[in-house]
Amino acid sequence: MEMMNLFLNAGSSAIGLFLLAIISGVIWWFVRTKKERLWLPILRIFEKENKKLPKLEMKKPPILSFLFFALLMLCLFLFTLQPSLKEFVKLDPSLTRTHLFVDLSPSVSEATTMKEYVNHVKELWQKQSQRGKVTLSTSRSKDIFYANNIQELDKWLETLQFHKTGMRLSSMIGQQLELLNDVNLLVVFSDQDAHSWNGFNWSYLRDKMDVKYFPVNFSPKAKTNAYISQTRYLSTSDSKTMDWDITIQRDGSNTFRSGKLIAEFQSKILFESSWEIAPDRKDTTVHAAWNQNLVSKEAYIANEPLNWKIVSEESDANEIDNVFYTSLLGVKQNIVLINDINGEHFLEDASQDINSILQVLGFHVERYDHVNSIALSQSNIPLKILLGGGSKDFNDFCPESFFLNEDTAKLTDKSKIWLIPQNSEASYQQLCLCASRLIHRKNQAWSKPSYCEDSVDKNNFANVLRSIGASQVGGKIGYGTDALAWIMKDKLSNREILFFTVPLSARNGFGYSQLPILLKEVLKWQGVWQHNASVENWVRINDHGIIDQLDLTLLQKSNVPQSESEMKVAELSALPPGIGLELKNAEAFTPSREDKDNPLPVLRIILYIVFFLVMIELILLLIAQNRKSKAFTGLFFALFLFVNFDLYGIQLAGFKLQNPSLKYDKLKEEVESRTSITFQKDLINNYSLDGQLLRQPWMWLDSLQPIVDEQGDLHKKIFYWLKKGGFLVLQGNFSRMDLDRLTKNHFTNSSYKSEWKSLPPDSELMRSFYLLDFLPECQEASWQYLYFDKRIAVVVIPFDFLKLISDHTVKPSCLANFSNEMAIRTFVNILMVATTTDYKKDQIHLPEILKRLR
């Protein structure tokens, strides 16, 4: 079984595969070694003739197969509904399949009469049967009923009765739905009783069907319910009377309740008393007692229940729970004990212990010295005990009359016999003869069997018993000599004979504590002693849905479960939507929806995939046909990779072109050849602080207007950009006042305090890449800078520097002597400062810098 429970997953599959590989390897090895392998060098000429492997060739993708696949999908869509998804669609009302479940549990009887109830069921059946098929079932059994016409329905409805057992909708409806194939609408006729609805997950059924609740509340009888909640038997085994305590409980509204309590046995009233429950009390206990003589022993053996009835003076909600069944307790059974007295004193009486114990256990023991006609005439005696082996003649305790014949078989029907050695000196030979006689049939002549001649002690007796077919009772299995007793059953008469091999006496090793327990257990095992001395109620079956597992006799005598009588109601919100009112207005009720298989969503997805694949296929085909179209391939992949190309180079950002004809091809070449920077010659003209401008590491402007706000201050965005590491180059003639206005707001507080200064000769701009002696200047206007965040953040060039470094170098007259090379070097230095700040401060570079300086 454990093997069956092995769970198959990826890990176990891999291990299994691995083991299989090893096993197959071993088998292969065995087969291989077993086979005689011979080296045959000439075999290598076979290889020499082997054909070469076919050259791997890139074939055109099978676009046709994809097209066929698409065609197949189309066919699937047109001609089949598989695969599909569940989808709710509107139901065709004429095909409604309705199932009516009729709750017949005790609590329903509180709110309706059967006549009313049946009428409502009938009414709904008539309306629903116009729309389709209607099936019915009740809580009484799980059978499904289908009526072809109204007469059949009437006949069926007449048979309906409330039952006393409780009922859970979950198990009952669950079982019935298994028998029903498809149901669109399930209508549950039931009251709001919490017990019935408890655990019924009707929402689960909503995926498959509509569930409606038809509230049964046609004519509520009363708001209170009185019922017997508990019975207790009080008498001891030696009492002469039968005493009971009966608790009557009232649920529902707190009103005064009174009535009579009647105990009835076999239509004979044993007890009758009145009871009442005050409004401030929940229950009352009535003490009931009657003489034992009122109940005959014969009646007791019939195993009939004792009926407790409460007759209420006020109206009661539930009449079904007014009758309560219990077992009749306290009736003493007769046991015949046959024992020859050996002495006068009771201590010498071997049966004294057994006698006392049986009385304590609630039996009436009739003792005889010898088996006589009186002893034999006792019928319906559950047990006869023979203590033998002590008398001279074994006929004293084991007369011939014990022989079985048809008459005696009737008389001793179901009776049990114990054969016990009288004492430790008892003759086992006599016991053996008695045993032989007990199992003998009268229609054959009995003679003393020879096997009893050797039966001189306990062990021999045990062996004899085993040899005649008795079964061992007690002791170790297989050790017959240790057995407490041996048992034989006669199939003809049901006579059960228990042969004890040891005397049952407290003085004989059992002790006063063990012997009663032992005897009680044996009596219990044989079914002679059946009842507990305390409370014994008839069963209360909570769920009628489990009737398959129950004894039917129990079902008939079940009491109403307390939870059905308690009048507890389930919350209305937890119940399915009710249809009682709708029923009056509408002709028939139709469920709103039904599950149907819809293949469209699946097909749609597949078609998308197919389309996508075909497109890829086409593109690949185009590429394969035209190998030169690498750019196209690149573009194709770029579409998927979303590569942002403008991150690859540095642009001269933010420069507003005054002269669009200026080009910077030479500058680009120079910069790229001298440095490792990829320089984009294109200028970003679309000036916008939100755009790509602020993503650039530097910005080159010839006007303040783009970076100032309406008040003329530096724009906040530019300030944050500088803070993040941006480098701003301003070129042109700006007055000191203009520049100060830029810094007055953001660069005056203590943490960011900074001001404009002229560029010193040892500035990093003059040594960041090339070592420059001076910077180009016009009309003695010096370069200004703003030191911020431990670096030069803004540089102001007092002339049009970009014009100077453009392809068509236009030199201002003041810079006539300034060579083009120097201009490019200056630009590279600015670029380096913008991208790396003053990296030469790094000590690692110091020796190299010093070397170059010298």
Next chain:
Amino acid sequence: MTELGMATIADLNPFEFLDLASNSIKNDMRMQGSFQLLLKRPSKLPEYSRQYTQGDPIQLIDWKAYARNDQLIIQQKRNESGARVVIAIEATETMNWAPEIKKQIVQPPKKMEIACRIAMHLAFLHTRMGDYVQLLFVLEDAKVCELRMKNGADVKDLFNKLLNLNFNIEKVVAPSFVELSSQVDIAYWIGDLLNGELYKEHFQRAKYQCMFHTLSSLEMSTDWMESDQCFFDESNGANEKIGKDLMENKRLLAKVHNWSNQLKQECLNSQWEYLMVHDHLLLGVYFQFIGILSRERKSRWK
């Protein structure tokens, strides 16, 4: 010996001289040297003489011959020497192949034995002719063991040694560095050619080449095989076949036949003489081939 008692090449003794009664030997001019004549011999036959052509030195004219037959004959003188003969034996594992045979068949000699017998015989012939004979054992890893055969006694010693050691050449020779002379006149290659084209590596420049393609009779027959036997060769990756497969439609035999034909064709194309040798080859066939070789060689060098 064959079943009929005819001598096969497995019985070849190096000292077995060619049958002098055979026409090929009788017709041969002489048996002294295989390459050039060692001794001068007067002859009036025009074998080493030719007609005078204008420009020849006058003193070389055989005036006596002119006097006799009125023809201007020039006598030619030639340098004479023994030939450089190299006899190479493939000393590979495959040459020592000797399977255990279940069926009641006489265990044939190993290919190595056949090869050694042929080599010894050739060596003896050439030493007798006064040639310079070099015996090479080419091992699997292209290493070479060299043995110089000066005269018939050397050949005899070596042959007896090999015979005693059951042609286990490992006990006779040790690998040594051998520089093969580019001036090889006659080259013999004796091997099964199952280990690649070793012969091409060694003797491309010889003036005269001969291939003794040595196979075992077991390789040319499937009678000794059993259908459920498994045969393998793992030299070039695993190759495993069962006897039934090889015997079916004479598959193995057909393969060997095709393969040897192909090899023969290749040899002939590159001026190699070719003879397939196996232990069932009759001695007469071998001698006939040797005779043809000798005649062929002489006619080539005339």
